[in-house]
Amino acid sequence: MYKNDLNNFFSYSFSVDCVIFGFKNGEINALMIKRSKEPFLNHWAIPGDLVYPNEDLQDAATRILTELTNISNLHLHQAQTFGNPNRHPKGRVITTAYFALIRNADFQIEASSFAEEVKWVPIHEVPDLAFDHNLILNSTYDLLKQKLFYEPICFDLLPEKFTLNQMQQLFEYVNESEMDKANFRKKIRPIPLIALGEKQQNVKHRPAKLFSFDSDKYLEIAGEDGYQFKI
Amino acid sequence: MYKNDLNNFFSYSFSVDCVIFGFKNGEINALMIKRSKEPFLNHWAIPGDLVYPNEDLQDAATRILTELTNISNLHLHQAQTFGNPNRHPKGRVITTAYFALIRNADFQIEASSFAEEVKWVPIHEVPDLAFDHNLILNSTYDLLKQKLFYEPICFDLLPEKFTLNQMQQLFEYVNESEMDKANFRKKIRPIPLIALGEKQQNVKHRPAKLFSFDSDKYLEIAGEDGYQFKI
């Protein structure tokens, strides 16, 4: 099977790139960093790094995520792997994209050792990025859009306590279409939510009820006969 | 961003593994090869190979596929990437899985320079495989099952000229449930098929009409308003 012996084969490098999505001002945003070294010095890019010798891919993505955001325990989703021989000007670097979702995309991410400058960019206003990062970002966003409709990951993007309208707006955004309020609520009835009994504050209209996702209940029913999360 | 300079970083190896699915005797089968070298000498495995220095990942998968089956022009689908540091006993090898679908899984694949022994194995009867290949095969089969319902790839698995019942049997197999004949036919009505005017031969009952997939028509309507291939 392996025609080439491992020992006298040439060397590659391997990296992971970690697309971090947030929902901010009614739009999906991605976290971008400004590169502080060549190649592509001062270009915007998706955060990424080479994988360490004994590090699993997902661990490498977690490391990048934690260093950048100081948040751990986030769910990571593997996306596509990009291996065009010319994608990196300095040599052969194959990269696997991961994505993570974070709540409260409003929080300020400080410049760290990791990156001088960091910013949120609405997914439809992304500038030209380093390497093939536009390609990576777009294909990863496509995957996110698909998964939002079949896995309960919208709750990783929404605030811990959210209104049904916030949830609807998220789906209207990714679906690029408006939905009927009453029908949306009927559609999500099978999804286990906890009505918190609390209400929105400081709004100049009738305050909406706050909900949170009932993940325990979800895990309980997820395996059952025909249950399938679906928007 | 890249903390480690490419030049003084250690070396990995990178491979692709190519799961080849066929539909044979009413079952999904995967093509397995018997390894002719260490490690895992004489174990069954998914065909795969290291990626050449200037080779794109998909090209590597195509190369494996062509050498093994003598068929080119097959559609390849990227699946997951596996990078556990201990997945290969001889060193760090990260691998990306691809899958391809072939018609007429009945044709005999000869032993080649590539592999001494080759066989089709029904997906539910796969033995213990080399490396983490059971994991790779299972996750790739899961992906196949998903894609069959949302992309017109069942036609890469069915004969060029197929009966509607053959198509239904494929979906019953992957869905692990029986479907109503009349309802199945109603469900696939939006899918562009060409009624060939020909009939099954040598069956001892009423012969079924033969169809083929109208890929031109499909490409035409695929972009239209709300059209979405769906079973």
Add this chain to the structure above:
DNA sequence: GCAAAAGTGTTTGGATTACACCCATGC
């Protein structure tokens, strides 16, 4: 004629859609 599978129509019930209406809050 009989067995076996092809092929099609009808009825029914549940889900989706469109739309209308009422409610709670700030100003």
Add this chain to the structure above:
DNA sequence: GCATGGGTGTAATCCAAACACTTTTGC
């Protein structure tokens, strides 16, 4: 009271499931 968005019910419509029935072939 009015503007704004929250929240819910109903009727019409579409879709999918269940099922029955007819057709065509080989023996």
